Amino acid sequence: MLSxxxxxxxxxxxxxIIAIGAQNAFVLRQGLARRHVGPVVAICAFSDIALILAGVAGIGALVQAWPTLLQVLRFGGAAFLGVYGFLAARRAWQGSGGLAASNAQQQTLRTAVLTCLAFTFLNPHVYLDTMVLLGSLSTRYDGDLRWAFAIGACLASVVWFASLGFGARLLQPVFRNPRAWRVLDGGIALFMWALCLMLLLQPLG
Structure with missing residues (x-):
């Protein structure tokens, strides 16, 4: 039963988690550029673990009780996605996203960490998915079974982000071509703007 x-x-x-999202796109790009992959993967995984455990513990009900907080995160997240989409579009236009350019830019660990935290915690859907939805699903189980469910959910997050971040290097032969980076950044820009519009136009509830 536990298994x-x-x-x-x-x-x-x-x-x-595996559904395409802004956080996943960021982790993929970090993995391709081999920039601070370990810290980024750790932040994503441990953030999910904390939120999942909080949801299973019952804190997800508080998220539903604070619709104003979700609205603040909604507009803050939309603004962040819009700006990040602009930066990706600029990289695609200028062709400044290749491996050589990425190494030359020397993104700092602080920048990578802050960006990752923004992608993680400015997205209101992360609270609805982890704390509310997974927390609600866990109520089907009692006692140790509920925490076994939580452990399984946490393990999925660790496996996914580690595979995405560290496995991205397998695609590096493709991304030695600067055009591939321009296509990737162009796609990321469009994706970020689409998510921005979705947050602005789709009420949370």
């Missing part, structure tokens, strides 16, 4: 609950948590969490 079944853990598997259910793993699959539920994986289904939510």
């Amino acid at each position: 079944a609950a853990a598997l259910a948590g793993f699959l539920a969490s994986a289904g939510l």
